[in-house]
Amino acid sequence: MQTNGISSYRLAKATDSSPTTVTNWLNGAMPGADKLKEIADFLSVSTDYLLGKTNEKSPAQKEQGELTFNDFTYAMHNESKELSEESKAKLLEMAKFFKQQQDKENNK
Secondary structure: OHHHOOOHHHHHHHOOOOHHHHHHHHOOOOOOHHHHHHHHHHHOOOHHHHOOOOOOOOOOHHHHOOOOOOHHHHHHHHHHOOOOHHHHHHHHHHHHHHHHHHHHHHOO
């Protein structure tokens, strides 16, 4: 775990678990489904990867190298699948606009 640059203490804090519980997980105890999802989200990997069902860290890895999808990106992808190309272009322009606005706010 330390090889990933993440301490068991950080994982415990991120998942609202005790360090002892994290140690138990590292020693083979199985977390519940909700905790498993929290761990996967924190580590930016799929639950299947954590369970050893796949060697791919995330479903997006196949399509985009090491890029991983967070929940927001995944939701945007799913919601925009059925949009027309014109609507997708508008959505992208809106995202760029919001990014510019955020950058302006951050540079004040």
